[in-house]
Amino acid sequence: MYIFVIITFDKWLNVSPLMEKEQAKIIGVARHRLASDGDGVTTLVAFHGCLLRCRYCLNPQSLGDGARFRDYTAESLFDEVRIDELYFLATGGGVTFGGGEPCLRPGFIRRFRELCGDGWQINLETSLNVPANNIESLLPVVNTLIIDIKDLNPGIYSNYTGQDNSQVLSNLRLIADSGRQNDCIVRIPLIPEFNTDADRDASQATLEKLGFTRFDLFTYQIRKH
Numbered sequence: 001m002y003i004f005v006i007i008t009f010d011k012w013l014n015v016s017p018l019m020e021k022e023q024a025k026i027i028g029v030a031r032h033r034l035a036s037d038g039d040g041v042t043t044l045v046a047f048h049g050c051l052l053r054c055r056y057c058l059n060p061q062s063l064g065d066g067a068r069f070r071d072y073t074a075e076s077l078f079d080e081v082r083i084d085e086l087y088f089l090a091t092g093g094g095v096t097f098g099g100g101e102p103c104l105r106p107g108f109i110r111r112f113r114e115l116c117g118d119g120w121q122i123n124l125e126t127s128l129n130v131p132a133n134n135i136e137s138l139l140p141v142v143n144t145l146i147i148d149i150k151d152l153n154p155g156i157y158s159n160y161t162g163q164d165n166s167q168v169l170s171n172l173r174l175i176a177d178s179g180r181q182n183d184c185i186v187r188i189p190l191i192p193e194f195n196t197d198a199d200r201d202a203s204q205a206t207l208e209k210l211g212f213t214r215f216d217l218f219t220y221q222i223r224k225h
Contacts, residue, residue: 021073024108025049025066027059027100029077031084038123038144040093043081047099051129053162054150056191056220062100074111085120094121094143103130106137113141128171129163135171139178146216147172148187151195152203160194176210186212190219 025048033042046059048066057063072080081095088094095116097109103126113122123144128135149168150157157165175184186207188200204215 021075022105022108022111023071023073024105025069026072026077027061027066027069029080031081032087033096037096037098037125038093038121038146040091040121041084041087042093042096042121042123043084044096044098045077045081045102047097047102047105049104050099050101050127051104051163052101052127055160055194059098059100074108074115078112078115082116088120092121094123096123096125096146098125101130102126103128103134103138106134109138110141127161128168129161129165130167130171132167132171132174135174139175139180143183145175145180145184146187147184148189149203149207150189151191151199152206153195153199156195156199160191172207172210172212176212181211182213184212185214185216187216187218190217192220 026045027048028044028046030044030046033044034040036042037044046062048062048069050062053063061069095112097105102109102124109122109124116122121143122141123146124138124142125146125148127148127150128145149172150160150165152165152169154165157163157168175181188203188207190197190200200217204217207215
């Protein structure tokens with residue numbers, strides 16, 4: 001009489017076949033956007049969660065308690081946004097991940113790229129204030145990075161965001177070393193009461209030395225209460 005003992009690799013590796021897929025809390029999905037989040041028709045997907053605490057946060061709902069927002073897997077998000085695939089393919093558009101800070105979710109975005117394939121554009125709206133490993137993981141699967149640097153002056157940046165910008169500077173150099181500068185649009189705002197035109201010019205000059213050439217210069221419109 002023979003007794004067969006079957007040990008699965010899942011058990012050996014302590015990996016459950018029922019392990020939940022990575023989820024991300026998303027504060028909104030906005031369809032049919034033009035000329036604001038990348039080329040062509042785009043769908044903006046905004047993640048909950050951000051490491052910065054900007055004085056004039058554009059999406060304060062991305063901070064604090066996110067219990068009221070829906071949890072998605074990459075699969076469930078893909079199923080929802082694929083309704084616009086024909087628009088994406090016809091116009092060279094796709095999905096723009098914003099937030100919050102999308103670069104806090106590299107695994108989610110990489111899985112989404114596996115699902116949608118190479119036909120869609122994937123763009124990121126990011127502050128770059130995340131670990132370098134996150135950026136290294138995302139560069140191979142992302143078409144365009146829309147980078148909001150606030151200001152490259154460390155004092156101005158800290159005063160406005162409450163955080164240090166050494167990681168931002170490091171990630172800008174990482175992107176430059178990868179040769180992906182032309183795939184980036186760098187937003188350089190004039191922020192009333194925080195920086196000046198001269199500060200903004202200095203930021204642009206530093207970025208140009210790193211090889212960045214595409215800039216979005218604008219002024220924050222501050223509403224006084």
